[in-house]
Amino acid sequence: MQYFSTRGAGPVTLDDALRLGIASDGGLFLPEQLPTFSVSDFDGAETIPQVAHVLLGPFFVGSSLLDDLDAILEETFSFPIPATPLPIEGHDVSLLELYHGPTVAFKDVGAGFLAACLSRLEGDVDDPLTILVATSGDTGGAVAAAFDERPGMRVVVLFPDGRVSDRQAHQLSCWSDNVVSLKVEGSFDDCQALVKGAMANKALSSAHRFSSANSINIGRLLPQSTYYADASIRHYRRTGNKPAFIIPTGNLGNAFACIMAREMGLPIGPIILATNANRTIADYFETLQWLPRASLQTLASAMDVGDPSNMERLRHMVGEADVLREQLGVLAVDDEQIRETLRKDFAEFGFATCPHTATASYTLRELDEATLDAHDWILVATAHPAKFETIVEPLIGETVPVPEELAVLLERPARAISIEPTLAALAKVLA
Numbered sequence: 001m002q003y004f005s006t007r008g009a010g011p012v013t014l015d016d017a018l019r020l021g022i023a024s025d026g027g028l029f030l031p032e033q034l035p036t037f038s039v040s041d042f043d044g045a046e047t048i049p050q051v052a053h054v055l056l057g058p059f060f061v062g063s064s065l066l067d068d069l070d071a072i073l074e075e076t077f078s079f080p081i082p083a084t085p086l087p088i089e090g091h092d093v094s095l096l097e098l099y100h101g102p103t104v105a106f107k108d109v110g111a112g113f114l115a116a117c118l119s120r121l122e123g124d125v126d127d128p129l130t131i132l133v134a135t136s137g138d139t140g141g142a143v144a145a146a147f148d149e150r151p152g153m154r155v156v157v158l159f160p161d162g163r164v165s166d167r168q169a170h171q172l173s174c175w176s177d178n179v180v181s182l183k184v185e186g187s188f189d190d191c192q193a194l195v196k197g198a199m200a201n202k203a204l205s206s207a208h209r210f211s212s213a214n215s216i217n218i219g220r221l222l223p224q225s226t227y228y229a230d231a232s233i234r235h236y237r238r239t240g241n242k243p244a245f246i247i248p249t250g251n252l253g254n255a256f257a258c259i260m261a262r263e264m265g266l267p268i269g270p271i272i273l274a275t276n277a278n279r280t281i282a283d284y285f286e287t288l289q290w291l292p293r294a295s296l297q298t299l300a301s302a303m304d305v306g307d308p309s310n311m312e313r314l315r316h317m318v319g320e321a322d323v324l325r326e327q328l329g330v331l332a333v334d335d336e337q338i339r340e341t342l343r344k345d346f347a348e349f350g351f352a353t354c355p356h357t358a359t360a361s362y363t364l365r366e367l368d369e370a371t372l373d374a375h376d377w378i379l380v381a382t383a384h385p386a387k388f389e390t391i392v393e394p395l396i397g398e399t400v401p402v403p404e405e406l407a408v409l410l411e412r413p414a415r416a417i418s419i420e421p422t423l424a425a426l427a428k429v430l431a
């Protein structure tokens, strides 16, 4: 399989697409064509690594990693990803729990896979690869966890100071010496601009071997399609119906993986993107004009994205807004609606959800009766609520139990360096 940039450059191999992260022309890599599947192709695939083997095998044809694929998948999918039925009278609704990995957010899947691939391709103790990662909260922790203590790999995490939860900040800063944590005096967009700036800077990129691990890396997207494949196949085998998905969306990496899975023929019905008050996608579908903007700070902070990078992939693969809005729903959910939903979820489900997941459950409750009746629904739970306890606990009036994975991390010491949002400040730390 060969890979091309959304802006035309290529072809490159999977190995190079993984190494480079972003294409030489500034575009994002996509496979030259998507393989297609029918449900019976997955007969006999019972575990998630087995489903992933069938689904991802074609993407690895021609890659030096092909022989390692099963080992990579075992490392990536080392935790369960269950779809738990929700107590909603008269409807088949479940919650796809993507939060059982090391940092209790869905990004553990993409980060784990990318780390498993890159360390095999590029790990070099004499000349370490430097992974630059901008994070609005969860990416950095997942990437740090995935690369922590991997020989020949260095991770530099940039996060917006004061705009992530305390527990998130801790998860971004509690790693070994090969992880450098930077709190940037600015927004997520500033962090992302710094990463792009550093990678585009000739002097810096010749001094360091850079790679990125943001959701622009194709290695983040590919494995995420697996849990949509697994959940939809299970649901289809059980009911004969193609489930509809509602996906909390920021940079569009998670949702893109679901859309890709549907394009590959998996039994997936409607897909609805639930965003927070950052309305860039909702406005695009409404006005047909793509107007990226600065991000707004919201309670669902890992979705505070005003210029979702993966829209470039989506427009390339599917089409412009007039086409996209026929194939996808979108709803922007504001903070007041998130608050109200966190209370309702706890009361009605009997357990707490996180502020990101609440955008999906809000969206479900907003569906008209006919739409709700027409499908079975899978809400995507992107993080564990214990990560956002300062938001969730006052609203539900109870303590959210801390899962074991998170408890282990919170006991480690944390350290982070403050920097101004300038390339000069970043260059200094890198040296």
Ligand SMILES: *Cc1c(COP(=O)(O)O)cnc(C)c1O
Binding pocket: 105, 106, 107, 137, 138, 139, 215, 248, 249, 250, 251, 252, 253, 254, 255, 302, 303, 356, 357, 382, 383
């Ligand atoms: C990153 C993240 C999102 C948004 O995912 P995208 O792939 O950026 O759309 C949603 N919820 C949580 C908890 C996240 O960490």
